[in-house]
Amino acid sequence: MSDNRLSQEPAGDATWRRHGAWLTPLLTLVCCLAIWEAAVRFLAVPVYLLPAPSQIAAKLATSYPLFFSETLSSVASISAGFAAAVIVGIPAATLMIYSEWFRRSIYPILLTAQVLPKVALAPLFIVWFGFGLLPKVLMTFLISFFPIVIDTLTGLNSVRPESLMLLRSMGASRWQAFWKVRLPSALPSMFGGFKIAITFAVVGTIVAEFVGSDHGLGYILVLARGNLDTVTVFAAILWLVAIAFLYYFAVELLEWLLLKRRGSNRSHELGAGL
Amino acid sequence: MAKTGQPNPIISIRSISKTYRSRSNAVDALRDISFDIVKGEFVSFLGPSGCGKSTLMMILVGLAKADGGEILIDGRRIDTPFTDVGIVFQNPELLDWRTALKNILLQIEIRRLPVQKYSERARELLAQVGLAGFDDRYPHELSGGMKQRVALCRALIHDPEILLMDEPFGALDALTRDQMNSDLQRIWLDQRKTAVLVTHSIDEAVFLSDRIVVMTPRPGTVAEVISIKLPRPRTVESRNTPEFNEYVAGIRRYFFSLGVLKDER
Numbered sequence: 287m288s289d290n291r292l293s294q295e296p297a298g299d300a301t302w303r304r305h306g307a308w309l310t311p312l313l314t315l316v317c318c319l320a321i322w323e324a325a326v327r328f329l330a331v332p333v334y335l336l337p338a339p340s341q342i343a344a345k346l347a348t349s350y351p352l353f354f355s356e357t358l359s360s361v362a363s364i365s366a367g368f369a370a371a372v373i374v375g376i377p378a379a380t381l382m383i384y385s386e387w388f389r390r391s392i393y394p395i396l397l398t399a400q401v402l403p404k405v406a407l408a409p410l411f412i413v414w415f416g417f418g419l420l421p422k423v424l425m426t427f428l429i430s431f432f433p434i435v436i437d438t439l440t441g442l443n444s445v446r447p448e449s450l451m452l453l454r455s456m457g458a459s460r461w462q463a464f465w466k467v468r469l470p471s472a473l474p475s476m477f478g479g480f481k482i483a484i485t486f487a488v489v490g491t492i493v494a495e496f497v498g499s500d501h502g503l504g505y506i507l508v509l510a511r512g513n514l515d516t517v518t519v520f521a522a523i524l525w526l527v528a529i530a531f532l533y534y535f536a537v538e539l540l541e542w543l544l545l546k547r548r549g550s551n552r553s554h555e556l557g558a559g560l
Numbered sequence: 561m562a563k564t565g566q567p568n569p570i571i572s573i574r575s576i577s578k579t580y581r582s583r584s585n586a587v588d589a590l591r592d593i594s595f596d597i598v599k600g601e602f603v604s605f606l607g608p609s610g611c612g613k614s615t616l617m618m619i620l621v622g623l624a625k626a627d628g629g630e631i632l633i634d635g636r637r638i639d640t641p642f643t644d645v646g647i648v649f650q651n652p653e654l655l656d657w658r659t660a661l662k663n664i665l666l667q668i669e670i671r672r673l674p675v676q677k678y679s680e681r682a683r684e685l686l687a688q689v690g691l692a693g694f695d696d697r698y699p700h701e702l703s704g705g706m707k708q709r710v711a712l713c714r715a716l717i718h719d720p721e722i723l724l725m726d727e728p729f730g731a732l733d734a735l736t737r738d739q740m741n742s743d744l745q746r747i748w749l750d751q752r753k754t755a756v757l758v759t760h761s762i763d764e765a766v767f768l769s770d771r772i773v774v775m776t777p778r779p780g781t782v783a784e785v786i787s788i789k790l791p792r793p794r795t796v797e798s799r800n801t802p803e804f805n806e807y808v809a810g811i812r813r814y815f816f817s818l819g820v821l822k823d824e825r
Contacts, residue, residue: 448649451623456670457643466666470657548656549700 337517345521352506353525359501360491361529363419367426368487368533372480374427375434380464382435383442400432404490408497422494422502429490430483437479441472474548477541484537488530569596570754571620571722575629578615588779589615593629595773595782597756602748604757604765605773606811608820612780613758617726620756621645633722643671646715648728652707654699660686661695664714671718678717685713688750689743705736712744716751723748723755729764741767742796749793766807767794774811776818784814 302309319339325331326338333341346353382389404425411421445468453463495504503522510518578590589612597603605613618624620631622638631638646667654663664682668675683695689709699707708728715723729737741764748755748768759765765772766788774784790803798804815821 449653452647452653454623454641455645455647456667458670462670
């Protein structure tokens with residue numbers, strides 16, 4: 287939209303400036319896929335070792351209904367587990383702020399639950415809860431709970447003491463201080479935790495499906511590997527990547543909607559990359 | 561030296577002491593401070609950093625506890641936070657998700673006063689500090705001086721008995737600071753609130769105050785109380801008068817004699 291007399295650039299440059307942001311990664315992807323396809327064909331790699339992109343694409347197209355229904359099973363687990371982690375995590379962090387006693391008693395348990403490799407718990411979950419949705423949700427919850435609690439805690443503690451003194455001089459109740467100042471100032475940090483937690487949640491569900499389940503993309507992965515059906519493994523991984531992206535972007539979208547007014551990109555702009 | 565027994569004191573500071581204790585040592589922050597502030601008066605507490613003046617401010621309105629002595633406001637002993645007050649800190653403490661107007665109205669929301677009724681007053685206050693039409697701006701769209709003006713409006717919106725300012729202009733550049741001093745004086749002359757200012761700027765204290773309480777550092781004590789008898793409204797030109805400069809020079813000399821200012825190390 288600049289003055290043409292001043293900036294006489296070739297038409298290509300303008301297109302590049304406008305669309306480069308998505309054109310660059312797209313071209314990179316296309317190049318990678320082309321090299322992959324060519325390599326597999328010219329080196330005659332067996333399909334159980336590495337299928338060509340075209341074979342995976344064909345699989346995706348033909349087995350669409352199967353993948354879709356199994357994906358729904360995984361999605362249910364990821365959504366429920368992540369939602370539970372948010373619903374339990376935020377009040378837990380809030381209690382930890384206000385009750386020294388609660389913080390002291392819960393922190394060791396929280397930390398133990400975090401350092402413990404949760405895959406190790408999966409066999410127990412099968413013994414206790416069988417092969418249904420519940421053990422998957424529980425695993426997802428466990429794995430995404432910690433970042434939500436820790437980042438909410440950090441966020442709730444980020445209120446400046448002067449802000450709280452100001453509120454006290456206004457005669458604010460604890461309830462008012464929480465809703466009007468503490469929680470809103472915690473949001474940026476909380477979303478940091480949510481973003482980590484949502485990617486963990488996907489991992490949690492897949493791991494639970496690996497270990498013992500009769501549904502879901504993780505189950506498909508195990509099954510296909512057993513049959514040396516590498517094409518299906520790749521197709522399942524692609525579905526996984528797609529839903530993981532969707533979840534992540536959903537969280538980012540929510541963050542953008544809630545925080546766009548705050549001008550937090552200023553430091554990025556003025557810092558000029560520092 | 562501390563003068564007590566002023567007529568009709570609104571705030572009585574009586575032998576306030578405060579000690580900060582850590583595991584290894586104890587620091588005397590304030591020792592035996594006594595002072596009376598009269599209703600409608602502009603008083604500044606002036607001293608170098610570390611003289612406990614900010615601590616005294618917080619104790620004054622019950623936001624911090626003293627180890628000895630008591631504070632009386634309107635004859636009532638202060639044990640819990642005194643809320644008929646407006647406070648301005650050095651940092652504006654604006655909430656970055658609220659517009660200038662909404663930041664001012666936080667004071668009203670928290671106090672459960674009718675927001676609608678006070679919105680008009682908030683706009684008037686913004687106009688008075690030269691920010692007419694800035695109601696919908698977010699803090700990140702305002703300069704440091706503008707933010708502090710909004711903070712001042714927030715401290716005044718509920719028409720408090722006392723205005724408390726803890727180095728409110730300390731982070732601003734010298735020119736903005738002088739301008740803020742003039743604006744503050746104009747608003748104060750208009751509303752005649754009891755104003756308490758903590759500052760380390762001698763100029764600022766002389767320009768704004770009826771009386772200046774000069775404090776010594778570590779432990780903080782009242783060294784001297786100086787009445788500033790310059791006519792109001794004080795103007796930019798007032799700063800250049802011999803009388804103004806005599807006050808400033810006198811206080812600087814006093815800090816020199818206390819060893820707060822030295823020529824050689």
